Amino acid sequence: MENIQRTEVGTLGEFGLINHLTKHNEIKNSSTLVQVGDDAAILEYPNNQIAVTTDLLVEGIHFDLMYTPLKHLGYKSVIVNLSDVYAMNATPQQITMSIAFSNRFSVEALSEFYDGVYAACKKYHVDLIGGDTTSSQKGFIISVTAIGEVPQGKYVKRSGAKSGDLICVSGDLGAAFLGLTLLEREKKVFLETKGVQPDLEDQNYIVGRILKPEARKDIVAFFAAENILPTAMIDISDGLSSDLLHICKQSKKGCVLYEEKIPVNENARQFAYKLELDPTACALSGGEDYELLFTIDEKDIEKIKSNADITVIGYITGEEDGKKIITRGGNKHDLIAQGWNPIQAEKN
Amino acid sequence: MENIQRTEVGTLGEFGLINHLTKHNEIKNSSTLVQVGDDAAILEYPNNQIAVTTDLLVEGIHFDLMYTPLKHLGYKSVIVNLSDVYAMNATPQQITMSIAFSNRFSVEALSEFYDGVYAACKKYHVDLIGGDTTSSQKGFIISVTAIGEVPQGKYVKRSGAKSGDLICVSGDLGAAFLGLTLLEREKKVFLETKGVQPDLEDQNYIVGRILKPEARKDIVAFFAAENILPTAMIDISDGLSSDLLHICKQSKKGCVLYEEKIPVNENARQFAYKLELDPTACALSGGEDYELLFTIDEKDIEKIKSNADITVIGYITGEEDGKKIITRGGNKHDLIAQGWNPIQAEKN
Numbered sequence: 147m148e149n150i151q152r153t154e155v156g157t158l159g160e161f162g163l164i165n166h167l168t169k170h171n172e173i174k175n176s177s178t179l180v181q182v183g184d185d186a187a188i189l190e191y192p193n194n195q196i197a198v199t200t201d202l203l204v205e206g207i208h209f210d211l212m213y214t215p216l217k218h219l220g221y222k223s224v225i226v227n228l229s230d231v232y233a234m235n236a237t238p239q240q241i242t243m244s245i246a247f248s249n250r251f252s253v254e255a256l257s258e259f260y261d262g263v264y265a266a267c268k269k270y271h272v273d274l275i276g277g278d279t280t281s282s283q284k285g286f287i288i289s290v291t292a293i294g295e296v297p298q299g300k301y302v303k304r305s306g307a308k309s310g311d312l313i314c315v316s317g318d319l320g321a322a323f324l325g326l327t328l329l330e331r332e333k334k335v336f337l338e339t340k341g342v343q344p345d346l347e348d349q350n351y352i353v354g355r356i357l358k359p360e361a362r363k364d365i366v367a368f369f370a371a372e373n374i375l376p377t378a379m380i381d382i383s384d385g386l387s388s389d390l391l392h393i394c395k396q397s398k399k400g401c402v403l404y405e406e407k408i409p410v411n412e413n414a415r416q417f418a419y420k421l422e423l424d425p426t427a428c429a430l431s432g433g434e435d436y437e438l439l440f441t442i443d444e445k446d447i448e449k450i451k452s453n454a455d456i457t458v459i460g461y462i463t464g465e466e467d468g469k470k471i472i473t474r475g476g477n478k479h480d481l482i483a484q485g486w487n488p489i490q491a492e493k494n
Numbered sequence: 495m496e497n498i499q500r501t502e503v504g505t506l507g508e509f510g511l512i513n514h515l516t517k518h519n520e521i522k523n524s525s526t527l528v529q530v531g532d533d534a535a536i537l538e539y540p541n542n543q544i545a546v547t548t549d550l551l552v553e554g555i556h557f558d559l560m561y562t563p564l565k566h567l568g569y570k571s572v573i574v575n576l577s578d579v580y581a582m583n584a585t586p587q588q589i590t591m592s593i594a595f596s597n598r599f600s601v602e603a604l605s606e607f608y609d610g611v612y613a614a615c616k617k618y619h620v621d622l623i624g625g626d627t628t629s630s631q632k633g634f635i636i637s638v639t640a641i642g643e644v645p646q647g648k649y650v651k652r653s654g655a656k657s658g659d660l661i662c663v664s665g666d667l668g669a670a671f672l673g674l675t676l677l678e679r680e681k682k683v684f685l686e687t688k689g690v691q692p693d694l695e696d697q698n699y700i701v702g703r704i705l706k707p708e709a710r711k712d713i714v715a716f717f718a719a720e721n722i723l724p725t726a727m728i729d730i731s732d733g734l735s736s737d738l739l740h741i742c743k744q745s746k747k748g749c750v751l752y753e754e755k756i757p758v759n760e761n762a763r764q765f766a767y768k769l770e771l772d773p774t775a776c777a778l779s780g781g782e783d784y785e786l787l788f789t790i791d792e793k794d795i796e797k798i799k800s801n802a803d804i805t806v807i808g809y810i811t812g813e814e815d816g817k818k819i820i821t822r823g824g825n826k827h828d829l830i831a832q833g834w835n836p837i838q839a840e841k842n
Contacts, residue, residue, distance in 0.1 A: 179543060180651060183744070185581035185729060186547035186642070188649045191539060195527060199534035200624060200639055202592040206631045233533035244550040244637060276548060283554045287630075289592060289637035291548055294534070301536045303528060381533060396531070 153253035163279055166253065167260045171274050175239045177295070178273045187275035189240060194295040197236035201227050205285035212336075213329045213344075216255055218357045219288075220262025226383065227292035228270050229361040229436040233381040234303075235369060236296035240275045241267065244289040246282035270363060300375060302440070307378040307397035311441040313460040314376075314450060316365045319386055320425055321414040323432025325349070325356035327421065351413045359436045365456070366438075372449045376440035385433040388483035391469060393441065400467040403460035403481060406474050430471075431483075501601040511627055514601065515608045519622050523587045525643070526621045535623035537588060542643040545584035549575050553633035560684075561677045561692075564603055566705045567636075568610025574731065575640035576618050577709040577784045581729040582651075583717060584644035588623045589615065592637040594630035618711060648723060650788070655726040655745035659789040661808040662724075662798060664713045667734055668773055669762040671780025673697070673704035675769065699761045707784045713804070714786075720797045724788035733781040736831035739817060741789065748815035751808035751829060754822050778819075779831075 158166055168182045180188035189196075201223075205211060209219055224241060231238040243263055247256065267274055272292070332344035346353055361381075369376065378397055380389045386408065394401050410418075410425045418425040429435075441462055442450060450456050463470075469481040506514055516530045528536035537544075549571075553559060557567055572589060579586040591611055595604065615622055620640070680692035694701055709729075717724065726745055728737045734756065742749050758766075758773045766773040777783075789810055790798060798804050811818075817829040 180582075180649065184651050184653075185578040185727075186545040186584065186640070188582060188584075188644070189544040189546060190646075191544065192541075196537040196539065196544070197534040198537060198588070198590060198623060198639070198641065200590040200592055200626055200637070202594050202626045202628055202635065202637050204594050204628060204630050204635070207594070207629045230533040234528075234536060236534065236536075240546070242546060242548040242639060244548055246550050246552050246555070246635070275546060278548055278550045280550055280552060281555045282552050282635075284632045287550065287552070287594070287635055289548070289550050291546070291590060291639040292534070293546065293641075296536070298538075301528065303532050305532075379533075 151254055155249070155251065155253055155256070158253060163253070167256060167279070168274070170264065173273050174271050175273050177239055178275055181273060181275045182277070187240065187242070189293065191295050194297055195301055197231050197234040197294040197296060197301065198291065199227055199230035200289065200291040203288040205287065210333070211286065212333055214357060216258040217262035220259040221266045221358055223288045223290050224263055224266035224272070225359050225361050225436065227290045228266070228272065229381040229383070231292050231294035232361055232363060232366045233379050233438060234294070234296060234301050235366055235376065235379060236294035236301060237366065238270060238272045238292050238294040240273045240293045242276045242291045243274055244278035246280045246287040248282050248284060251286065270361065302376045302379040303396070304378050304380050304393050305396040307393055307399050307441040307462045308443070309399060309462055309464050310444055311377050311462040312444060312447060312458050313390065313401060313403065313439070313441055313462060314456050314458050315382070315386070315409065315437055315439050316362050316455055317435070317437040318409040318411040318414070319382065319435050319437060320418070320428030320432045321352045321355040321411050322359065322434040323428045324414050324417050324423070325352035325354070326434070327423070328352060329356065349413070349417060351411060352417060356434060359434065361436055362438045368453055374442060374446050374449055376442050379438060379440035382435045382437045382439050383433055385431040385483070386439065387430040387481050388433070389439050391481065391483050393439070394469050397462070398465050400463035400465050401460055401469050401481070402463055403471045405471060407457060407459040409457045499602055503597070503599065503601055503604070506601060511601070515604060515627070516622070518612065521621050522619050523621050525587055526623055529621060529623045530625070535588065537641065539643050542645055543649060545579050545582040545642040545644060545649065546639065547575055547578035548637065548639040551636040553635065558681070559634065560681055562705060564606040565610035568607040569614045569706055571636045571638050572611055572614035572620070573707050573709050573784065575638045576614070576620065577729040577731070579640050579642035580709055580711060580714045581727050581786060582642070582644060582649050583714055583724065583727060584642035584649060585714065586618060586620045586640050586642040588621045588641045590624045590639045591622055592626035594628045594635040596630050596632060599634065618709065650724045650727040651744070652726050652728050652741050653744040655741055655747050655789040655810045656791070657747060657810055657812050658792055659725050659810040660792060660795060660806050661738065661749060661751065661787070661789055661810060662804050662806050663730070663734070663757065663785055663787050664710050664803055665783070665785040666757040666759040666762070667730065667783050667785060668766070668776030668780045669700045669703040669759050670707065670782040671776045672762050672765050672771070673700035673702070674782070675771070676700060677704065697761070697765060699759060700765060704782060707782065709784055710786045716801055722790060722794050722797055724790050727786060727788035730783045730785045730787050731781055733779040733831070734787065735778040735829050737787050739829065739831050741787070742817050745810070746813050748811040748813050749808055749817050749829070750811055751819045753819055755805060755807040757805045
């Protein structure tokens with residue numbers, strides 16, 4: 147919240163604030179007929195199907211403003227929703243963005259947040275079409291809904307994996323978790339020894355992965371260009387093991403995952419060793435990587451090989467074969483998901 | 495929160511909770527191809543346009559659980575969004591529902607909330623297609639997005655009013671505000687004198703208007719049946735004056751509103767007098783009535799007359815004529831909107 151100028155939100159009023167936050171909003175898609183400023187937005191999709199997804203992000207639960215710049219937060223809030231749309235093999239077209247905030251936030255702070263929102267919209271060619279701005283009793287709350295289109299019948303669910311399908315993943319995994327671990331460590335040091343500046347050790351890659359992730363628009367475009375239709379797909383938000391188990395459960399299948407095939411960035415791997423963390427555990431359970439995890443028919447293997455950013459990490463089996471991981475040492479273990487963050491106790 | 499049984503949310507886990515809350519979800523619309531349980535829902539609208547709206551509701555700002563039953567809250571959360579879709583002359587088809595909550599809420603409490611959500615979905619023939627369930631540090635937070643369809647070119651914006659158009663409103667106004675006033679009064683008495691039971695004076699109508707509002711599905715159906723296309727439309731959430739001023743501003747027009755024409759329910763009027771409140775002021779500034787305010791071409795007057803639930807309350811003028819109200823006494827005043835609730839100070 148280090149702003150030279152501070153305008154109290156109350157001086158603008160609700161509609162003044164909305165005007166302020168949306169005055170630079172540009173419409174990019176011809177399917178957007180009516181945008182922000184009416185009771186609802188109006189969209190038109192004559193020949194396509196439509197994907198809709200939504201996320202609710204709460205300060206203190208999903209993000210920590212102590213080390214998250216508001217612009218990055220705005221950017222990431224959009225990205226995590228676009229990632230869900232891409233995970234349906236659809237292309238995002240519109241988002242709605244609602245925020246609730248206390249008087250701790252100035253107009254400048256909210257503008258910074260929206261700068262990030264608009265940067266993501268611009269990069270991913272997505273229109274902001276509506277939302278809500280309101281008060282909260284405590285902290286910052288963000289709700290985003292993203293809407294995308296997909297050609298008739300080309301959407302990909304989690305439930306279509308078949309025995310023998312190859313399990314593939316884009317990019318690399320685990321770095322976002324390592325970035326978060328580093329930020330949390332430095333926050334702790336800072337709180338214990340006021341005045342000590344955070345030491346991020348030039349770990350730009352892992353810090354960037356947690357603070358400013360990207361969604362895999364390129365992978366969905368690659369599928370279209372190469373005429374590949376994955377049999378199942380999900381984005382990796384909870385961690386590879388949890389998300390692969392979703393595909394298995396919804397497809398009623400088993401899987402074999404090879405530890406040695408799991409792609410981990412070299413900087414991330416070295417940093418994990420430094421913290422005495424297992425890079426594979428970070429990839430399996432870390433989450434927030436926003437890579438795409440998908441299954442393809444074996445016949446598509448040649449097409450996939452041309453994309454250096456896609457790695458085959460295992461294959462789908464029958465449900466009765468269970469969900470397994472083969473370690474580097476050649477041992478076979480059950481693949482298990484880590485637990486979910488428990489519900490918070492209310493602090494008054 | 496008075497439940498005989500109390501199941502801690504933590505015992506179910508995130509996915510268990512989602513399963514629990516969505517197991518009775520029924521799909522009603524053929525446009526819903528993929529619903530809850532994937533990265534995004536998939537919708538299909540071959541020949542129509544689509545309306546999207548969203549609201550974020552925060553405990554302590556938008557609702558008070560001291561006098562709002564959770565089932566009513568779930569119902570109302572849906573209704574306020576459907577009302578925005580109807581205000582575009584569209585028919586709601588799908589909603590997403592996201593909630594964040596602290597450990598103050600049991601599974602039974604959340605189920606009660608969802609009972610209300612499903613009751614609204616059933617009554618309005620709308621599908622719940624997705625959402626998010628997460629933790630909050632404080633209180634209950636609700637984010638709803640509603641999606642509707644409208645035949646090509648039939649959507650109605652706020653900006654289309656023309657000089658000479660008639661200003662019409664459905665139902666009656668001000669009762670929701672009076673209901674809220676009564677509930678707030680009884681809350682105050684209860685807090686000051688513990689043990690005193692609230693006295694709602696058999697004011698079922700006004701209390702029902704605030705706790706369990708309905709959206710005007712019937713009015714949009716009437717427009718379709720009678721081949722009426724309003725020139726501008728908005729739902730009354732902020733109060734008649736504020737919402738009529740939105741139409742005037744976005745249409746770049748003025749208006750003349752007749753105080754004596756504003757429809758007020760007789761019970762509400764009597765109760766207003768009892769509280770020494772002006773019923774017209776309640777209608778103009780009270781808000782939360784969720785009636786439809788719209789303008790029609792003068793030629794449609796005969797069609798409107800057949801619907802006893804629609805009242806003509808004034809007419810649209812040129813922008814230079816200003817926004818005016820003619821009082822019962824025949825005086826002409828400027829129509830002004832009441833202020834917006836200021837941003838809350840953060841309480842820790």
